[in-house]
Amino acid sequence: MPQTVASLKPLSIHATGAVDAQVFGARGARLARLAALGLDVPQALVYPPKLVDAIADGAEITWPDALGGQVLALRAAPQEAEWGGPESLLPIGVAADTLDHFIATRGEVEALRLQLQCIRNLGAAVSGATRNSIAPPPQSGDSAADLHHQIQTAREAYQAETEDAFPDTATGQLRAALRHMARGWHSASARILRAAKGAPEDAGLAIIAQVLVPNCRTGRLQFVDQSSGQAQLVGYVLQDGKEHPLSELSARECAALKALEAPLTRGHADACRVKFALDATGKPWLTDVRPAQRSARATLRIAVDLAKSELISREDALLRIEPRSLAEHLHHQIDPDETRDVVTTAMPASPGAATGRIVLSAQAAMAAEAQGEAAILVRHETSPEDIRGMHSSVGVLTIRGGMTSHAAVIARGLGLPCVVGAAELRLDMKARSFRGPKGRIFSEGDIITIDGTSGEVINGTCKMIAPDLGGPFTVLMSWADKVRSIGVRANADTPTDARAARSFNVDGIGLCRTEHMFFEPERITVMREMILADDAASRAEVLQRLLPMQRADFIDLFDIMRGLPVTIRLLDPPLHEFLPHEPDELEHLARVMNVGIDDVRARAAELAEVNPMLGMRGVRLGITMPEIYDMQARAIFQAAVAINAQGGAPVVPEIMIPLVSANREVELVKERVDAIAAAVQAETGSSFAYKLGVMVETPRAALRAKDLAKSSAFLSFGTNDLTQMTYGLSRDDAGRFMRDYVQRGVFAEDPFHTLDLEGVGELLVMAARRGRDTNPDLVLGLCGEHGGDPAAVRFCRLAGFDYVSCSPFRVPIARLAAAQASILAERGAALK
Missing domain, CATH: 3.50.30.10 (Phosphohistidine domain)
Structure with missing residues (x-):
């Protein structure tokens, strides 16, 4: 027995009151909003999901009085557009019982063309045949007699395909069209497709029945350029089956379309794109609205312009930008x-x-x-x-x-x-x-x-x-800096890096990798001589030649970053990384050192390690070859004295010890650094302050942070190595299989790309808590490449870190992510 639908009725999009997308569908809700804004929208009714389900089960329907005497289009309206749905069906309603009305109002040829299109399109949908197998499309020169003949042929083709007569009443056509769409939504293939797109099993479909504007030209339009976001009418109008630029419209029609921009933008607090129909008088009727298509650059400009116009807040503008999308502005x-x-x-x-x-x-x-x-x-x-x-x-x-x-x-x-x-x-x-x-x-x-x-x-x-760092980008970054509550520093190793970082308005340098200062042609050979030296005295002699080079670098860094903190990591990589591999470079080094090539090869072989990344590197160098760290500490302090002598804000160097696992390592290095500081102060007659901290890169360092905090002013987490050691993965080789691991669900993301909050993140939280239990003033930072990962920035703010540090060109990304973290935290607190 067909279901009764007495209590289920189609709803008008022009009805007042709140609109529920679960009832109206996404498109129906958009149309209702357009109508509520007072814009011209063709009359439409929405068949809500429960009514559509009843129609699929065989419920009888009648032609709605509100749409009497009109030609309709039926369109699917799921709750989420990405769920898909059956194709639109139009025109609907030109049948034997309405044909005289349409002949009287539109002329015989136009009425017959509509009737033929109705049989052709609805017939193809219901029968599963192609449109052309039902009837070829009507031609512009067809006469009334031609069309009568084509209509009769189409009826016969429909009956041959379906073994049933084509519905010859408007209500019959509407019933057939609605039933076809409703049952198509519930088909097994449709269920599988939308489930793959995340739709729930009981997802419903609303169907919109909307009046087709007579004698119209349809088109699409948006009010901003999708590449730049600048105000511009962009779109086309369909005429004779072809797309024509809007410039071919009359000045009056263009003005009417342009006049839609202000109410649409105000009503949606966004740049919009619309589907429209121009009637015979040139008046535009809106049939759909969506956010304007836009690139990452356009998204930023649109958000800033909306905030400047006070249509949204600055905070909302910041939240509308995906931090990683800023890369498109930088490169x-x-x-x-x-x-x-x-x-x-x-x-x-x-x-x-x-x-x-x-x-x-x-x-x-x-x-x-x-x-x-x-x-x-x-x-x-x-x-x-x-x-x-x-x-x-x-x-x-x-x-x-x-x-x-x-x-x-x-x-x-x-x-x-x-x-x-x-x-x-x-x-x-x-x-x-x-x-x-x-x-x-x-x-x-x-x-x-x-x-x-x-x-x-x-x-x-x-x-x-080309990159675009001016205008809206600069404005957005200034807004971000006003609301973020966590610092953003840069990983910068040279004066060039520091200048780039300063241009991105950083809060200091969070990681200066001093090894990168040694690879200039005039320095690498001296560094190699030091490495290949036979004993501590020989090394110290060569280090004296490196001292002024290091000092000059630090003077430049302190000068460029004047007034901001600079964290300098003492030498970290295994020494073999500095040695030449090419035969000609080995021979050159032998000549400079005035030794035989075999001696150079033998000394290099002595330094070789089975697993150098876990061997003689980091703090282990500072303890076994203390003269290296002595030279670097002296260069840092001498540079600080030189800059402080110029006046202004005093430099307070932050010296960081890499790859620590035990507090005793820190104590041993600290003793020598303190002694060097005292010596430089005595030699120069100047006093200066400095901080000594630890780079937490090993799981043991994270676990023993309570001990490390006794001797450290700060802990900075090097998450590249910490991730590598926590997972037991080589960060250089994991790329060979990481894609398979992510695709198979072993890891949700590449842990070297996105911070692992469950494992590595737990170590960070544990270390932060234990470190501050010992030293409440302990400064916490993250200086691995994850410092530029928006999720890691948000995590660090929640974990109470003071700053993150990342590559200079990722600084804007981190600044925006930090601002978003602050905004979301404040809004969350307000809700509580």
């Missing part, structure tokens, strides 16, 4: 309309895009720069020896490595586009080329483009969009 990006010949896709290690000639060595990169040519440095993986070449390149591509590999970390610091872990490429250094998938070969000198935002390696050149 060159490939034009979204550009066609890409993608060679392979790997890990997007540093955002931005660059085009250049392939070079396979640091020397080749420097030579290309000298000749004014852009170069993409391609390596199996980079090492400290490649830093000079990275400085000379416009982008870096490596075959191995992950998000915290050497190439990734350095590239982010330099603001270079970088793609790592391109395992599908086979690099052949002898042939000076690499082979890609499908046997494609690229030789040194060929031009490629890399997209560090998407991880794509692309053949040839691509049109680029």
